[in-house]
Amino acid sequence: MHSLWIEFLDHVNYIGAACLFVVGLYTVITHSNLIKKIIGINIMETSVFLLFVSIGFVSGAKPPILAVGEPGGFFVNPLPSALILTGIVVGVAITVYGLSMVIQIHKEYGTIELDEIVETEKEIKTQIFRKQDDTSHV
């Protein structure tokens, strides 16, 4: 039981990353609000970053910064941190792009709820079909 607890503490970041991914996916799927969907995408994204950085972690190691006159030693793997640094910036770009599209959708439809937007689209389609029917009868 004790060794199981130690094992759990050693891998808590992986378990947490999986849980965060599932929570973010649930938020994206179940909410019809577009801003909530974007928040869910952000949560999923940070969970993947957490998984990557945890893989590169070495326990008892120092951050990978060399100081002059200081002896070396164990460093954590700098490759995942460098990749994730890029990933954070790309994630912000995706978020801001999505938010700009939310503003455009709000200008067009007057709402940011996905189910209301789908209803409006259906009404517009039925009106177009009715117009076509009227012209074909005449």
Add this chain to the structure above:
Amino acid sequence: MQILNLILVVFLILCAIAAGRTKDLVSAVVIFASYSLVMAVLWLMLQSPDVAMTEAAIGAGVTTIMFVAVISRTSRIEK
């Protein structure tokens, strides 16, 4: 140190669930900012201070400002 790691991860999961469940979008965004800050602390504990700096500046700063700007242009309450 590992206990603190566990506490931070549990706080992250609670923050993610709370951000999904609140109806007020502004409070959801504030909860998400606190999520990003705790994530920055977690990255400091994972010995990658460059990622922690970027996350604290971009994740908690720029993203929150963008979300608040968009919510002020659209509606605040989720139906």
